[in-house]
Amino acid sequence: MLRRVALGQSNPEIAEAMFLSRNTVKSSLQNACRKLGARNRVEAIAKARDLGLL
Numbered sequence: 001m002l003r004r005v006a007l008g009q010s011n012p013e014i015a016e017a018m019f020l021s022r023n024t025v026k027s028s029l030q031n032a033c034r035k036l037g038a039r040n041r042v043e044a045i046a047k048a049r050d051l052g053l054l
Contacts, residue, residue, distance in 0.1 A: 001028055006045045006054055
């Protein structure tokens with residue numbers, strides 16, 4: 001899911017592509033941010049890249 005965010009996709013676009021609800025995408029991204037210690041999507045992508053996750 002973070003890969004799709006890194007490509008610039010919005011939550012609705014990610015939800016449609018992955019056959020998930022918008023709320024599921026939102027919660028998953030919030031959890032990813034929390035686990036990465038990021039305050040927002042941009043920071044989460046940067047931290048994921050630094051950790052070699054993307």
